[in-house]
Amino acid sequence: MIGWKRNLWILVVSQFLVISAMTMIIPFLPLYLQELGVKNPETLSIWAGVIFGANFLTAFLFSPFWGRMGDKYGRKMMILRSGFGMALVISLTAFAIGPISLLLLRLLNGMVSGFIPASIGLVSTNTPKDRVGYALGLLQSGSVSGAICGPLIGGVLAQNYGYSMVFIITGMCIFIATFVVLFFVKEQFTQVKEKEKTSTLDDFKTVTAKKPVMSLFVVIFLIQFAVMGVNPLLSLFVEELTSPATVAFYAGVALSVMGFANMLTSPLLGKLSDKKGAQHVLTYSMIGVAIFSIPQAFVTDIWQLIILRFLIGLCLGGLLPAVNTLIRMHAPSGMESRTYGFSNSAMYLGTMIGPILGGLVVSSVGVRGLFFVCALVLFLNVVLVKVKVLPAANLVFKAEKVRRKNEKVVPQ
Known part of the structure; x- marks a missing residue:
């Protein structure tokens, strides 16, 4: 192999x-x-x-x-x-x-x-x-x-x-x-010698100086914020739709079907990223998650919720892999791990803050209102991708396609 x-x-x-x-x-x-x-x-x-x-x-x-x-x-x-x-x-x-x-x-x-x-x-x-x-x-x-x-x-x-x-x-x-x-894992790694010692702040400035890396950090934060804002509180909504005796079961089903759908589509949408560009897969997947989030506020039956969570899961499969592909595309040479380190900090921050603010939203406007808030966050995230990520990502993707084409036509 x-x-x-x-x-x-x-x-x-x-x-x-x-x-x-x-x-x-x-x-x-x-x-x-x-x-x-x-x-x-x-x-x-x-x-x-x-x-x-x-x-x-x-x-x-x-x-x-x-x-x-x-x-x-x-x-x-x-x-x-x-x-x-x-x-x-x-x-x-x-x-x-x-x-x-x-x-x-x-x-x-x-x-x-x-x-x-x-x-x-x-x-x-x-x-x-x-x-x-x-x-x-x-x-x-x-x-x-x-x-x-x-x-x-x-x-x-x-x-x-x-x-x-x-x-x-x-x-x-x-x-x-x-x-x-x-x-069993073999890594091809070449250490890049640094001219001088740098601090974490210096690394952050160097990494984010290359567009659109900073925007991608914000994008990954907002994705986690929106998704994790709902997940821990979903059982409260399930409680409205089912009897107390079946809440735990149906809450587990609602989360599991989303994960199962995510698992199914991640490799397929990853292949599509390689062909059409991760920036486009990210954009349309995020639009899908936002659109399918809204009808959840109007469901009256647990199976309606489960079907919508499955559809959201299908779209989720294109989010984090696409963002990580874009980060790899734009990370400064020799600083790939540091770039992923900062992006993972953004992801962890969204994972922490999402449930906290989600709980505040639920206490103010109820669980159904939370779906609208998360959809709004994702739509704003789509605008951010369109404005800050797409132009640079399209240029790099087109240049990479030209490079691959030229490699194929080189005489043997």
């Missing part, structure tokens, strides 16, 4: 294992806190929110630093650092003695995290430019399928073996995935 294809398939499977493992713990995190002695319902909800967000906070802060290390030592090294680090930290979580120790471990896990961003960086820099869209789309399928399976597996394991054992199994899964990467 060609080197880049071997790397891609290994990392697809590894990402499936890692995301499955990491999402195993999400369904029962509040229940684990109860086991650790947090009994008051109000206190429990506060601790659960803080501990869930702690991981994203430190990941947001440290992502640019690990991006710099990736440019210096290679993306594979960052995958190994993150994988073995998370395997250790998550395994230690099984021995937490209270909510404070659990919070500290979650903060530490966010600090060492970065398996997924480093995998994206390795695949994007070691894949032929005309296949990057397809590769990143397939990589996204591995992540999404893991996110679908993880909570289901975690629930079964927790019921049969207890919460602490799930953390140990999670650590083992991440360790195995990282071990496979260590021996």
